[in-house]
Structures are given as structure tokens and as C-alpha cells.
Amino acid sequence: MTNSINYNSFPDKKGHFGIYGGFFVAETLMPLILKVADAYEKATKDPSFQEEIDYYFKHYVGRPSPLYFAKRLTEKCGGAKIYLKREDLNHTGAHKINNSIGQILLAKRMGKKRIIAETGAGQHGVAVATVCALFDMQCVIFMGAVDIERQKPNVFRMKLLGAEVRPSKSGSATLKDAINDAMRDWVANVDDTYYMFGTAAGPHPFPMMVRDFHTVIGREVKQQIIEQENKLPDVLVACVGGGSNAIGLFRPFLNNKEIKMIGVEAAGKGLETGLHSAPLNDGSAGILHGSRTYIMQDDDGQIKNAHSISAGLNYPGIGAEHSWLKDIERAEYVAVKDDEALKTFSEVTRLEGILPALESCHAVSHAMKIAKNMTSDKIIVVNLSGRGDKDVDTVAKFMGVDL
Amino acid sequence: MTNSINYNSFPDKKGHFGIYGGFFVAETLMPLILKVADAYEKATKDPSFQEEIDYYFKHYVGRPSPLYFAKRLTEKCGGAKIYLKREDLNHTGAHKINNSIGQILLAKRMGKKRIIAETGAGQHGVAVATVCALFDMQCVIFMGAVDIERQKPNVFRMKLLGAEVRPSKSGSATLKDAINDAMRDWVANVDDTYYMFGTAAGPHPFPMMVRDFHTVIGREVKQQIIEQENKLPDVLVACVGGGSNAIGLFRPFLNNKEIKMIGVEAAGKGLETGLHSAPLNDGSAGILHGSRTYIMQDDDGQIKNAHSISAGLNYPGIGAEHSWLKDIERAEYVAVKDDEALKTFSEVTRLEGILPALESCHAVSHAMKIAKNMTSDKIIVVNLSGRGDKDVDTVAKFMGVDL
Amino acid sequence: MTERIKNRFEALKKEGRSGLITFTTAGDPDFETSLEILKSLPKAGADLIELGIPFSDPIADGKAIQEASQRALKAGMNVKRVLDMVSIFRENDKETPIILMGYYNPVYKYGVDAFAKDAAKAGVDGLIIVDVPPEEADELLIPLKKNNLDMIFLATQTTDDERLPKVLKNAGGFIYYVSIAGITGAASASEDAIKTAVKRLRKYTKLPIAVDFDIKTPKQVKAVANLADAIVVGSAIVKIIEDSKELSKQEIVGKVLEFVKTLAIDKK
Amino acid sequence: MTERIKNRFEALKKEGRSGLITFTTAGDPDFETSLEILKSLPKAGADLIELGIPFSDPIADGKAIQEASQRALKAGMNVKRVLDMVSIFRENDKETPIILMGYYNPVYKYGVDAFAKDAAKAGVDGLIIVDVPPEEADELLIPLKKNNLDMIFLATQTTDDERLPKVLKNAGGFIYYVSIAGITGAASASEDAIKTAVKRLRKYTKLPIAVDFDIKTPKQVKAVANLADAIVVGSAIVKIIEDSKELSKQEIVGKVLEFVKTLAIDKK
Ligand SMILES: Cc1ncc(COP(=O)(O)O)c(C=O)c1O
């Protein structure tokens, strides 16, 4: 079945990827969501929209990001060639900015003056605060009170950029609660406010739109790997929190059916412990944050708290497209544990002089596992979704180093 | 006189720029220095050396860095167009990596196995530790004990990258003392050790070599501004600590005599207070760290301690080429105070969504001052030498925010 | 369409007055107290009863109802026990309509078919699933219809004339008009705004119209009762439970009923 | 070439023994103590005296001499006072050669011409400027020559055969051979290594050869005295001053001289 699908025709008009996706939001939100979907559709038909995006990608974000052959990592594994897509070199230090640039340009077209967003580790929050500064918009970032406590430098970066950071105190006081609060705010401030969702999850059109803004990752990889290797890669690997960096890498290759794609979830303390962030590995279909998708839930359909050493993966849901790709077996989803990710952090740092985000370490870790068992003519492209400077405190704490 | 000079022919064989530069080092060091000069000369004659550099610049550092038209900053000033050269987007977050890539490739050619370097804020130290990881070399970074205390995250980054960080406790326990100690180490470990100097100062061939590795900045600007504006800039502005990012920007334009260049020193608490890092503005010719150049000294020729809110500018000397450019009036050198730089930090952050390094803020601050008084057909290119994430703590402290 | 909702609105019409719909979260602060409140609500003046199915992530709700959900979950509430509670209530009250209100995931997890069957059996009359708009409702409508349960839809300020027919197309029971911009417990709309809104809805539907506008005082009930066919009071009741942490079950039940009594709607 | 250095080496030759060159930093720990030490050194056995001009950033020196510089500067030492100190010394000692050793910047700041003139006038015989290698020495050589001062150059392990002639070309007084790899106070070279080095130097120059190899004990002096024309003892003396912080001036002077006496070199 997988072979006959044209992936470019998904989602359908209502945002469905097979049974997943859709708009599962309250009526209070529906008109807003439909307006965004409508505005986005119009924008994609206007060539100047993509031109504007491209302008900021090149001159502001610093795109294209390099596709870097990780020689020492490859040698260490002794198998397939490992390439790293260097999204860590983007302005603000992660892939997140691709999406923020796209959405702020949309919000501008819609005449919005106030931007709200959720953030977990603060990476999306910083990216949003950044584009709000650049486009002179009011900016309110919702962030779990617990996350605020453990990500202070990012909180201060957001404040410096002129954003207001509002603590979400309900529930687990982490990312999912920040999303809840942001949606509540949106409903209450219909007229002037745009909700800039930070990953390829949530209600339609976010999974599609966020994905589209990130496909620049995969498009660049396609061109770069041809330049460097004169052929396409054999395997693509990316970490999945909400799934935006992964789908951005995968999407331009989905129709190349011979290319394998692997999404790497956070196994936290181990899938068997339940303390993880791996809905695709240890979750089931459900409805969360506006979308039908795999989620972490108990027998009664209550959402479980997610656990991961990397705040950016710490989410009990996942973008709908990934749920679909899993079910139709177009992509494979595995999980990597906290301690494996930390080990990989050291390895990448020591071998390549690159401090990877802990999120990205999950992807590299799995790539290293499979590279070993592949022949040296094979190519793996791993998305290095962000830089690890933000994680130095976490790693130090783990290693028992006092900063 | 200035008009008849071909700047490309400087320095002479012995590293002199007019009366400045040279090799003022102990005999114990001379043979080493001469070997480096010799190896560098050979390398520049081998096309594969530049090819290797270009490879890492493109695939690892992420070059070219964008030349970004700062629209809102320009509008705020209401005069000349301000462009920012985005060295902050380089791998490790500053221009420093250009030099480290060049020198590690040289050290490799020389068969060295151990790299030493000094660092102030830790930016050069991180860049050196990075390339040492990448090229599998032993790495020892000398850093003032005082600087270690105030730049802990960078210290930990270096350690994660596998470097040993050795505290310099003598003198003011800051950058200049770290240089002293690094030179002492070099003399004691002649055979296997390469000293990777971090700025375009010190004994010949460092001022020339470090400059050469950074000229990529100016070369890119030349091409980029032609692409975007179809003409060359009118004014170039860069901050000067040791002077490497400034000379990297200036050098490819020096023979374009109509282009004005301005180096911006750190005026600290004010030139009149003596608490600054501005040898070109309030210093005099002298000999420090192997070179004749402007330095901060007392009547007895003792070196004064430098002061600046930005650790990267906190140095009582300056690269010899700048001393020469000042004397022959090819470049102008001004100074910007701590509080002006901090104000500019906020302005650039709020207007452009870019957190600039406090070092770079000095340059932007001056550019904003002069842009006002220029017509809108004029172009200023400012080198944004690094990102300001490293400075968030300092700024927070200054603003009285508790992180 | 079940008969209880229809009958109740017809009776209210005959009496010449609007109905009072109370909202409480099932299991808040615990099963027994919540059941006790439920049982006494009709006598205190509730004409229809809305019972919340607690959910961990109630996106459309404000602080008061979020916390009610948390209390209920903490006390061990789940979907099955919500239905149990309705069953017990139905042992003594065959007339008062009960509408379950909740989020889709617990229902989805339970299984929509099983849920519809069990809910009908327990004596539920209608269902409001906050995060299932008409666009996604098909999968619910069929099993509900099969079990004679009404699917009640929300209409809001922002549901414009173009969108209204879509919302109303499959609506059953009554129209639940959310007059406040934002989440439950947020700022109230003006009387005038409500009047206009109800008038607009009237143009499109013959179904009774219930207005939720976050009433906090009996005075407010009096002021707006006549503007619609029914008035919903939710956060204000839930807040009483929240504020009664230190009290005994009996005292909590008493306080809630005392408050509901002050809301009871008289003839126009 | 001034006469004092030449004469002293000739005298030593006649006596059939190597000379002892002591190093102390001028003004360490203060002007008076330092002067007192200086005055007594010849009697204690110093054949030539090396006097350090304190500098804030003594790159070629180890911890002991760095700290000596710091102490001297703190006590108000400067170039002019170094020359004053030599003047006072010369009032009573017209024979013992004095070599100033320092870094270029304080001399440069003083003005090279003025410095050469004033140094000669004060009774200085030679100059070692650590950070001025032969490549940069021209600007110093001319004014020094004009004032009959020797410019003494360093040779090291790493100064290879190709480079040696360059070092020796303008060398005056004697050759200062730094036998240790690294900074002052670092690990000592072996006797054999010194023997080989001196032999090599001999091939290129007729000037006397002084060896600095960080001698710490009288036993070491005995062991190597005959390998060269003179032996330099520096850090070991300076360390005595460092370790005498609590003592009176008189006691410090006494301790230093006592140590120097144990070093004094006898006939071969
Ligand atoms: C560096 C980085 N990588 C990955 C993620 C996960 O998000 P997504 O799965 O949407 O790419 C985050 C989220 O904050 C991130 O910061």
C-alpha cells in the first residue's frame, strides 16, 4: 500500500493524515483556526510569500545550513557514512526559527499585532520572541512554571527580546500545560492575536504549515548530498518531540520510497518504566491539543506526564503525520534513553567539536547504532536539530560538575 | 602618503607594519616562532591548504555568514543603511573559529600533537577546544583565574570538548596573564606543542596569519554587498580587542581608499577614568607580548590592567597592524563605553531579534552614532563578531535581574 | 432525540419561564459528595443537569473547572464511574435531563460505541464534547443517534452566519451558546450582546437555546433569565466546592444547594 | 666594550676559576633591602651582578621571579630608581660588573637613548633585554654602543647552528646560555647537556660563556662550575627573599648573603 501513495497530497483539506490529524478544538477556537488555514492557503498561492521566507532564511537565519560529513563519528562506528545536517548553526540555535519566520510572515499578512506561543525548553519561545522583535509585534510566551525554573537563561533571553513570559501553573506545569494556557489565551483574544504553534502537532493547519516551513531542511539535504556524494542518502534520522524537525527532513524524501526514515523518541528512563516521552513506542491513538494522534494516556484516557532529560522532547503527544507514517510503515520510530543521549552528547562533542542539543543526541545515538551494521557505501543523514549550549547545565548536573 | 600605499604588501618579512609588529620574544621562543612563520609561508604556497580551510569553513563553520540589512536599526537611526555581517552565526558563535580552523590545519601540517592557547571570555578557548576535538589533538587552555570564575559555562564547554583549562593566577589573573603563561608553557614544550594565538596581535607571524584567516569576513562582505546593493560600502565598523575581527573585515578593502574604516575600542567606564581597554585612544607605543604596538602603560612602562564589561575586549594591547593604520590615518579608532554598549545590546535585541556579543555592541553602538549624520544612500557595514548568549548573565547582573 | 430534554423544555415553556442548567464536575471533590449534590440539584431548582467528565487537560476551561477536574481525578474518578453516578441518580429521578460534558479523549479511549451504549443505559440524555466541532463530529453522531442520545453543539460569538448552519446541522437537544470570549470563568458578556446573539441564533434554529455567560450571582440570573430558554451556571457552583476544602461532605452539599436555590428561576 | 666585564673575565681566567653571577630583582622586596643586598654581594662571592628591572609582565620568567617583580613594583620601584641604585652601588664598588636584565617595554618607555646614557652614567656595564632577539636589536645596539654598554644576548638549546651566528654577531660582554627548556625556575638540564652546549658555542665565539641552569644548591655549583666561564644563580636567591616576608631587612640581607657565600666559586 505504501508504495502507491503520493505523500505530497497529504493532508486532505480538513487536515487528515489517514485517521490522524483534523481539528479537534472547541467551537470557540474553530473560526480562528479556519481563518489561519484560509490565510495560509492564500499565502502559499502568492509567490511573494515564499520569496519573503527565502529572504529571511538566507539573510537572517543563515540558511542553507551545512550538511557536514562527520568523519570521526563515522570512523568510530565503522560502517555507513554519517552526515549531520547542521540546524544548530541557525540563528537562535535550532531548527525552530524556520517555523517562526514562516508564521510571523503569515501573522503579518493577517494583520495580527499580538503573538502568543508555548515553549518547553525555551527554544521555540526564543525563536518566537526573536521574530516578534524583528517584526515589532507584542509577544506573550506561555511556559510551564517548572520549565521556567530549569531554563532560566532562555527565559531571560526571551525577556531581553521584549517578550512577556507567563508561567503555567496548572497540571504538571510543563509544556502541555503551557499549550493549554496558550489556547485559552487565544480564545480570549480572538481579534488581534495569532497563536504561533511550535511544532508540527496541534490542530490543522499547524501540522501541515509547520511542516512546510521546515521542509527547507530536507530540500537542502537533497541538493547538498547530491553535490557531495552524487546520490541520495539511504537513511534519514531525526529526533521527534512534536515532530517538526523530523518531518521537515523526511517530507521531501517521502516519495523516494527506497529511502528509509527513522524518527527517534525519548525513552527517558526506559520504555518499561513508563517514564518517557515516546507515544509512538508506548502510547496509543487519542485526541490531544486539537488533533487525533498517538499520545501517552492511561486506561481512562487521561494524559500522562512525559519524561525526558531533553526538555524539547518532553511532550506526551506527537504530530499527526508521524502517527500516520508509523501506521502505514513508511517511517520507523524507535526510542533512545536519557543515558544513551548523554553518552552521545559526549561522543559528538569529543569527536566532532560540536555540542549537540540533547534532543538531537537522541537521533545521533540511534544513527550510531545502525551505522555499525551498514556497509561503508551507505549514507545516513542525521538532523542535528539544535545546539547544546542550552544543555550545558543539565549535562553538568548529570556529570556532577559544579559550574 | 596613505594614497600611495599598497596594503597587500604588509607586513614585511620580519612582520613589521611601519615601526609596529616584529618579533619581540625571548631567544627561547625565537626558533619556534620562526618555524611557525616558515611553515605558514610554505602552507600559503600550497593550494591544498586554502582548499582545506575552505572545506571546513563551508561544511563545519557554516560560511558564508550572512550580510544582513538591519532594517529596523536603520530606521531607528534615520540615516545611512546599516548592514550586519553575521559572524555570530558561525559554529561556536563568533568569528574566532575562522582563525582556529586555519591554525589547526597549520599545526597538523607541522606534525604537532598538543595545542595550547590563551582565552579571556572563553570564546577563543571554546573555538580552540572545538578544533582540537575535531582534529584529535591534546588541548590546554590558559585562562585567568578571575575570568574562569566569571565565565563558567564557557569553561565547562571547553572541558566537555576535552580541553584542560589551566588557571593563570599571576598578575591581574585575566587575559594578559593567560598569554604570559601560555608563552611560558610553549617555551617549555618546544617539540610537540603549537601555540594557537587568538587574535591578530602577538609576535610575527600571528598578526599576519590570524588576519589572513579572518579576511574571509571582508571578502564575503565585498561579494555580498555587491549582490545586494551593487556597490561597495562607505564605512566599515568593527570592535577591536586584539583586533582580529576588525582586520579581517578591513583588510580586503584597505586598497579601496575611499572606504572609511573605524575600529571601536572599549572605553570601559570612560577614557578619562583610566578604566578602559583603549590603547589606541589612550595609550602609547610600547612592547607587549612579542610585538611593538599601542599599549596601555604607566609612565614607567608597566602594563596597566584593562577594564571592559566585555571580556573579549579586556586587553591592554592591540594588533600591530591597527597601530600602523592609526598612525598613517588609514583607519580611525574610537571608543565606546560600557553603558553605551549595554544600551546597544538592548536596542539590537529589541529591534532586530539578535542578541549581539557585548564586544560587537561596541561596534554597533558607534555605527548608530554616525549613521544618523549620514544620508540614506550611504552604507555602513558593521561586523557582528559574535553572539551574546554568553553575555546574558553579565547583562542580567547589570540590569539587576536575578536569573 | 431522547424525550427528557425535549419534555423539559416543553414543560418550561408551558410554565413560562427559562430553565436553570447547573454544571458540576462528576466526582468533585469525591464520588459521594458529588453524587449527593447531584441528587439534590433538581429539588434546589436545577431544571437540567450538566455533569462534567473530568479530564487532565481541559483546554477550554478556566482555573475553577480545571481544578475541579484535578480534584475529581485525584479522588479516583473515571468515565465508568461517571456513568455509575448517573445510573444511581436515575434510580430516583427519571425526569431531569442529564447532559455529560467533557473532552473527547476519555470518551475515545472508552470507545465511542461502548460509551454511547453505556451512557444511554445509565440514563444520560445528551453529550457535549467540547473539542469535537461539527467538522469532526460524524464519528460521534452515528453511535449517539443509534443510542438515542443528543449531540449538543456549542455556538459562540465567533461562529458567524456562514458557519452557523454547519454547527446546527446535526445539533440535538438544545444549542449551547457560549457568550463569553474565552474560557469558562472569564469575563461576562453584556446583556445586550446576549440579546443580539440569541436573536441571531433564533433565525437559524428551532432548538431551545441555552446561554452560558458565567453567572456569578442570583441578581445576574434574574437579569438575563428571560433572554434565552435556559441559563447555565457552572464556575460559580464549582468555586463553592473549591472554597469548601475544610468542610465536611454534608456541609459542602448544603452550601452548594443553598447557592443553587438562590438561582432558581421563577416565572417571567 | 666596557672594561669591567672584560677585566673581570680576564681576572677569573687568571685565577683559574669560573665566575659566579648572581641575579636579584632591583627593589625586591624594597629599595633599601635590595640595595643592601647589592652592596654586599661582591664580598659574598658574586663576581658579576645581574640586576633585574622589574616588569609587570615578565613572560620568560617563572613564578619566583614574577613575584619578585611584583614585590618590587609594589614597593615603588621603577627604571629610574634602578639606575639610582646602581649609582649608589658604584660609589663604593668600581670593579664588579653590573648587568641589567629586563624586558624591553620599560626601557622603551624611558627612551632608549636616554636610558643608554643614564645607565652608562650610573655605572651599568651591560644589558640583557629578554624580549629583544637579534632580529629586533638594531635600535638598541646603536645607542648602547654609543654609550659603551654591552648588549648581551641569550642563546638556548633551540638556537641551532644556523641561527647561532645571527645571535653572536652583535653580542657583547659574554654569551648568556639558557640551558633550561622553558622559563626561569623550571627543570634543570643535565650536566652532559650543558657540556655539549658549551662546546658547541665555543665553536662560534671567543666571548666568555655564562650558563644559567637554575642552580638551587651549592653542590650543583660545584658540579657545573667548571663547565663554563660563569654560572648564573637567580631563582634560588630570589626565593630566599620570597620566603623571608616576616623578617626584618637586616635579617633578609643576612640570609641572602649567607646563601650566596655558600655558592662562591673556588679555583678549579
Ligand atoms: C533542538 C531541538 N530539537 C528537537 C526539538 C523537538 O521538537 P520537534 O520534534 O518539533 O522537532 C526541540 C524542541 O524544543 C529542540 O529544541
Ligand SMILES: Cc1ncc(COP(=O)(O)O)c(C=O)c1O
Ligand atoms: C565576539 C567577540 N568579538 C570580538 C572579540 C575581540 O577580539 P578581536 O579584536 O581579536 O576580534 C572577541 C574576543 O574574545 C569576541 O569574542
